[in-house]
Amino acid sequence: MSWVRFLHHNMTESSSHSSNLSTESVxxxxxxxxxxxxxxxxxxxxxxxxxxxxxxxxxxxxxxxxxxxTSPEQASSPAQSLPGPVLPAPSSLPSFRVATxxxxxxxxxxxxxxxxxxxxxxxxxxxxxxxxxxxxxxxxxxxxxxxxxxxxxxxxxxxxxxxxxxxxxxxxxxxxxxxxxxESAAEVARQIWSLRQGKLSIEDFAIEFRTLAATSTLDEASLKGAFTQALNEQLQDQLAFCQEPPDLESLIALCSRMEKRHKVRQRGNNFPLPSRLNCPQNVYPAAPAPPPSEPMQIGRAKLTQEERNKRMSSGVCLYCGMSGHFVANCPKQLNSRSHQ
Structure with missing residues (x-):
């Protein structure tokens, strides 16, 4: 049994020595x-x-x-004690809510x-x-x-x-x-006054404006002035004919209605017009050729409408009033042009 005690003693010393080395090396x-x-x-x-x-x-x-x-008949009877932890009264239960x-x-x-x-x-x-x-x-x-x-x-x-x-x-x-x-109050105010609507809609711009206004110390009148200044010129021109809203939210609502009305009018005026270049030829027939030059009487006096109708119904020349030819080959008209 001496070798057992000797072995155990050596193992203990070795383990203790290793533990000390590992502790010192960390x-x-x-x-x-x-x-x-x-x-x-x-x-x-x-x-x-x-x-x-x-x-x-x-x-x-x-x-x-x-x-x-599930057991209403047992609800009236005193509840028997259930195994497990003792539950506190309902009024003293802790407020427990699972985060959903x-x-x-x-x-x-x-x-x-x-x-x-x-x-x-x-x-x-x-x-x-x-x-x-x-x-x-x-x-x-x-x-x-x-x-x-x-x-x-x-x-x-x-x-x-x-x-x-x-x-x-x-x-x-x-x-x-x-x-x-x-951000200081002065910095927030500077950001508010430097805002511009640009291409944003009133709804989107109002979100950005309200976010800064919530952290600012500006009064209601200053906020209305900053919001009006930031609007596009078209909305500012329309606001000039309106009664001043009492507060900022009323001003935003009024501008939103104006913008929606303007968009509705733009959609109503943008109906596509028919183009003759893109339409079939049989839909838009070619315009008739212009009539010949105004027929003239001898002496170059202009014909009255009554005389013109009379000559057309008789089939005579509208220029000279003679039969057998028309204005296009009237010898007197041709002779008159040749002298000119």
């Missing part, structure tokens, strides 16, 4: 990173356990309610959409308060939606072990300082 940065991952996994595990427990309680409640609805909306879009560091991204995250927290019950879970959720340079920023900040465990307000302040686009 850099401190890797150890800190592993510790952070371990903490994150523990937090996720706690969150999953809490969620499973809540779902189990909800499932039990649903089963009990379903049993009461899609998750927020990912954020790659674009400063133009920073506020919209944080707003979507805030709405997700409000829809599922039981899932986001700590600031650490909320911060982890936001970081999970980061991409590109935003994710690189979070990776660099996570080297500080207190970053992922900091309060949510401090995290958001640091996040906004890096990616938000702060």
């Amino acid at each position: 850099p401190s940065v890797v150890s800190a990173t592993l510790a952070q991952h371990s903490d994150s996994l523990q937090a996720l595990s706690d969150q999953l356990s809490h969620t499973n427990h809540t779902l189990f309680e909800v499932g039990t409640m649903v089963k009990e309610l379903s049993h009461r609805l 909306s899609p998750p927020p879009e990912t954020f790659d560091g674009n400063r133009e959409v920073c506020r919209g991204f944080l707003l979507q995250c805030q709405l997700a927290f409000q829809r599922s308060p039981e899932s986001f019950y700590t600031d650490e879970i909320k911060i982890s959720y936001i970081i999970g939606l980061l991409r590109g340079k935003a994710l690189r920023w979070a990776e660099a900040k996570s080297r500080n072990p207190h970053f992922l465990k900091s309060p949510l307000d401090e995290f958001l302040a640091d996040f906004k300082m890096t990616f938000d686009k702060p």
